[in-house]
Amino acid sequence: MNNIIITISRQYGSGGRNIGKLIANKLNINFYDKEFIEIVAKRTGMNKQYLENMEEKFTNDNLFFSAFHKEHFSSPFSGHIKYSTLDKMFEIQSEVVKDIANKGNCVIIGRCANFILKNTKHKCFNVFVHAHNKSRIERIKKEYGIYGVKMEEAETQLINTDKYRSNYYKYYTGMEWGDMVNYNLTIDSGCFSDENVCNIIIEAAKKRI
Template sequence: MKTNTIITIGRQYGSAGREIGYKIAEDFGIKLYDKEMLARAAKESGICEEIFETHDEKPTNSFLYSLVMDTYSMGYAGSAYNDMPLNHKVFLAQFDTIKKIADEGPCILVGRCADYALESYDNVVSVFIHADLEARISRISRIYDLPANKAKDRIVKTDKKRASYYNYYTNKRWGDADSYELCLNSSKLGIEGAAKAIEQYVLFKEGISDKQI
């Protein structure tokens, strides 16, 4: 299968969003970017990669933290940029990198407000993967060998961070159906089924576009 579409995937923690993305990437023969976005953004911006990892989908409102860590930040010129809090610099660098990756061709971008960064692009399908809480608890418990209560606590905290990050930097709400083109429940469809559903949606949409052209 071939596609000309860029797919962005937002996901609840434990919903297997990344694994679904990898399955789609394999079937379409395109690249998936997750943590790779951070390494590339760090290289291109000159900001230390560890700072990207620290801020990854975690908005920080600590002025003192930004002030201290800002001594490690380099790359962008101009007083307006230099006066920004570090978390804003990291977001802007990541934002630029997402656009550069998208300009290179079809791919899959996981998290990090990629749907917002690419909202002006015509060839983007934004997807949100969610799953029933019990299924997510079971998955996280199995992967990380955690008791159910610990797994649930990790899920709640991670989702809260992702929602705060997305809501802070975009004009949309994390997880709301109105914020995405397609929302799927992976606990109903499974990884394979969710991947196939997204692939069929993308191919169908491209077929409509081709007919209109």
């Protein structure tokens, strides 16, 4: 495959991370997800555990967007006054996304990568993975060890995490999270096995380039 960056945005519980990992393994290219926190920690000197805890706090507390930032629902780099720790993290993560893209082929999970790499020299294939709530809840329960969510909390966590991701994406990009016009491919992972979704994305990416 020619040079390609595959970005994967995903609904919580849709299996996007696992699918991205399968793609990276099949293509023998780098994979980035939680690795971003470690890179940001090294660049800033901030404690990795602190960054992980802060990210989890924001995920579970959408007041960050619905209240404090409601009047500033646009990119912090287009002139708004308030500049939070999360804003700084986004700025650093944006630099990291560009740096790893410059290093070569890879799969990037989340982090608004499809927006950050838009209009750059990189040829990206942007994917959004989604599924019906029932399918996602079943996956969350099944993969308890991965998602770290108690069964009775699965539905609440699903709603909260999706809301956070949607608000985060809208806040930093000005675009709608999950809107098909922002991606080259959207796919319902509930209709296929992860392996099949992986193969579909790879074949589509090959044709794209």
